[in-house]
Amino acid sequence: MKNLILTSAALALTAGMAMADGHSVVRMGTEGAYAPWNFLNDAGEVDGFERELGDELCARAELTCEWVTNEWDSIIPNLVSGNYDTIIAGMSITAERDEIIDFTQEYTPADPSSYLALDADLDVEGAVIAAQTGTIQASFIADQGWTVVEFATPEETIAAVRNGEADAVLADKSFLVGAMDGQDDLVMLEREESIGGGVGMGVRESDTELKAAFDAAITSMKEDGSLNTLIEKWEVASTFE
Numbered sequence: 001m002k003n004l005i006l007t008s009a010a011l012a013l014t015a016g017m018a019m020a021d022g023h024s025v026v027r028m029g030t031e032g033a034y035a036p037w038n039f040l041n042d043a044g045e046v047d048g049f050e051r052e053l054g055d056e057l058c059a060r061a062e063l064t065c066e067w068v069t070n071e072w073d074s075i076i077p078n079l080v081s082g083n084y085d086t087i088i089a090g091m092s093i094t095a096e097r098d099e100i101i102d103f104t105q106e107y108t109p110a111d112p113s114s115y116l117a118l119d120a121d122l123d124v125e126g127a128v129i130a131a132q133t134g135t136i137q138a139s140f141i142a143d144q145g146w147t148v149v150e151f152a153t154p155e156e157t158i159a160a161v162r163n164g165e166a167d168a169v170l171a172d173k174s175f176l177v178g179a180m181d182g183q184d185d186l187v188m189l190e191r192e193e194s195i196g197g198g199v200g201m202g203v204r205e206s207d208t209e210l211k212a213a214f215d216a217a218i219t220s221m222k223e224d225g226s227l228n229t230l231i232e233k234w235e236v237a238s239t240f241e
Contacts, residue, residue: 026064028066030089033155035178037049038089049234050090051067052230058217079101080101093196101204109238111174112192112194113140114188124170125144128147130148130156149165173192174237222240
C-alpha cells in the first residue's frame with residue numbers, strides 16, 4: 001500500500017509540474033553551513049545528513065533534484081519568491097513559520113538546544129547569549145527577557161563567544177557538538193532547552209502535490225527503518241520510536 005501511495009503522489013507531482021514548467025526538476029534549498037545537517041564539503045558541494053536524506057527522498061518520489069544554497073536569514077522569503085522549491089535546512093516546524101509556508105511531516109524529532117560557553121559555571125539567565133538570526137533559539141532567548149545578540153551565520157555565533165562579544169551560544173546540540181571539535185576552551189553546559197517541534201521540509205503553501213510526494217517518501221523511509229539509520233549515522237537527533 002505504501003508503494004501505491006508513493007507512486008500516486010509522484011505521478012500527481014510530475015503531472016502538476018509538467019503543466020507548470022515542462023519538467024519535474026525540484027530545487028532543494030539549504031543553508032550549507034550547519035554541520036552535520038548540511039554543509040559544503042571540500043569539493044564545494046552540499047553534503048551532510050540532509051543532502052543524503054534529500055537525495056533519497058527525491059529518488060523515492062521519482063524526482064530530479066538540484067541543490068541550491070541560500071543564507072539562513074532570507075531562506076523563507078526566497079522560497080516564497082520561487083528561487084527554489086523546498087527548504088531542507090534543519091528547520092524546526094513552528095506555528096509562526098507555518099503561517100508563511102507549509103511543512104511536510106517531520107523527518108527528525110526535535111533536537112535539544114544546548115549552550116556552548118567558555119565557563120562551565122555560567123549563569124545563562126544573566127548572561128549575553130549569541131544565537132543565529134531567525135532561529136527558534138533567538139526567539140526563545142528574547143521571550144525569556146534575557147540578553148541576546150544575533151548573528152547571520154552559525155560560525156559567527158561561536159566566534160562571538162571566543163572573542164568576548166557573548167558569554168555563550170544557544171543552538172541545536174548536534175551542531176554544537178561538532179563545533180566543539182578541536183576547541184578545548186569551549187564547554188557544553190549541562191542545561192538544555194526543549195524548543196520547537198520536529199524538523200520538516202518547507203514548501204510553498206500552493207505546492208500541495210510536492211508536499212504529498214515528499215510526505216509519502218518520508219513515510220516510506222520511516223516504515224522501512226532507513227530514516228532512523230540516517231539519523232544514527234549523522235547523529236542529528238534522537239531516532240523515531
